[in-house]
Amino acid sequence: MIRVLIADDEAMMRAGVRAILESDPGIEVVFEAADGHEAIGGAQRHRPDVAVLDIRMPRLDGLAAATEIAATVPSTRIVMLTTFGEDDYIERALGGGALGFLLKAADPRELIAGVRAVSEGGAYLSPHIARRVIAPYRDGDRARGAEARDAIAALTGRERDVLALLGAGASNAEIGERLHLVEGTVKGYVSAILVKLGVRNRVEAAVQAHRAGIVPAD
Structure with missing residues (x-):
């Protein structure tokens, strides 16, 4: 059973996230928080496998809460909920220890897939996040692009194929299916x-x- 903490200042959003997650019989929501302080306290008391945090919350936002949870409850994996207007927060969330990024408006199945992937020690990028947030780095920073291409040159052909699909937001299972590999x-x-x-x-x-520009187009 995957034990999950939810933090969002909107009660309706928390209820929706809970309903989606608990539609999966392998997921249990153990705590709900309305702000970052409550999320930190809940994580320290309940030690969930995954904390799903809204980026913008009163008193203490999800980014600050993620950093504190990662430091004090390292066994809890962090998934951030974001909107299209919050693209600039992603790098900060990365630095704070988040391993999952999901859009609030995404397909509900992405929420379950993201929580499952992160709970298993991986990471999850919503395909929408990958396209809207990470892709601009490719186009807007030639120096970083060149550095990335140099780094990727060290990969084997199969590793490059895996990385390209990973960059598109595919899970290990999806990559295996596409490349005819076991997980x-x-x-x-x-x-x-x-x-x-x-x-x-x-x-x-x-x-x-x-x-590096190796992610396949839709």
């Missing part, structure tokens, strides 16, 4: 990619994929 093999490729690129997690690897 365990995909995990091995992802681990090797992180080491070769010198990045901490799948989200940072996805950023590199976009900067």
